[in-house]
Amino acid sequence: MPADLLTHVLRQADRTLVLSHRLAEWLTHAPELEEDMALANISLDLLGQARHLYTYAGKLAGHGHDEDHFAYERDATDFRNPLIVEQPNGDFAVTMARQVLHDHAAFLYWESMCSSTDETLAALAARAVNETRFHLRHSTGWMIRLGDGTDESHRRAQAGLDTMWPFAEELLGADDEDDLRTAGLIGPRFDGAWRAAVGATVAEATLTMPPEPPTRSGGLRGEHSEHLAPMLKVMQGLARAHPGATW
């Protein structure tokens, strides 16, 4: 069954929220103070994008639910994020490898959404593409420093890339969204541009592209890895313990 616009918006909202939470887990654990701030800033940008997307999803669904409903009152099987963003952070190089794969895709996605026929998504895209530009510079900068650094940082950067690469495919979009593309609601696929961009970063970082194509998928359909539910338990704990609480 082809996906509707609500499904697409929830996939993007869940992608940004889950990754925002994973990056927030780095707070006070990053290798230097500037990185604590950088990862918190990027996390906050993603959270902002998620809030706008959830608010719009509530409008599309027509049931009057707000952003808190989507973030706090759904179970793991309701989430539609790509698997890569729910994977554990690993060490800093693993996280940066995920960010490189993600940020290249996110930049191309928002760039393509600037000309969406949906005014709400096009307006958000115009803002988000500029935020993502900074995220991309941050993650690619680190990947190059780590890969083209010491033997140890090179080894870890390659291990990070090898860890995250199997999950990369879902970042390029779902195969049930062609109708939305035809209608101009979402932009054309960007697989080639993404492969070229990731390949250029990996080459400059003196790393090696994993030889096998990515194989893991399911998150966009609600079939998640074992890592999402425990993450949601932490993220939703307060809201579920005190339903409807405000402060």
Added chain:
Amino acid sequence: MVSELDRLVRAVDDPELPHVTIGDLGMVRSVEVDGNAAHVRLTPTYTGCPATEQIRSDVESAVLAAGYEPSVEFVMSPPWSTDDITDQGRAKLTAAGIAPPGAAADGPVALDLPVACPHCNSRRTRLTSAFGATACKALHMCEACRQPFESFKAI
């Protein structure tokens, strides 16, 4: 009275930037009065800016104090850019020790001219982190006067 209300709304301070108003930052898109009701359209700087709710509340207070019933709406289009910051806003940022932004980047790779130090005006500065204490600011170091400083990111 519309222009007076417009002035009052634009004079609301940004909660995270001392001495800089939301008018200086170019966040106020429109102020419309219909009878006793005033409708204010604002555009957020960053999608995740945590000051958004505080700004909404401060604008509502300003409109109420002027005797109107406020409704504040955040609109995403046209998107906010640092190019919207007024000349007065740029001067206030510099005076507060925050280097104002250059022209916004439009490609994936920005041409990063060194930012001028707001303390000594030297261009011998370097970026220490693109992410500062708030989403809109970056951290720099001045090689001339050896002072660390913040800049408003061009976006």
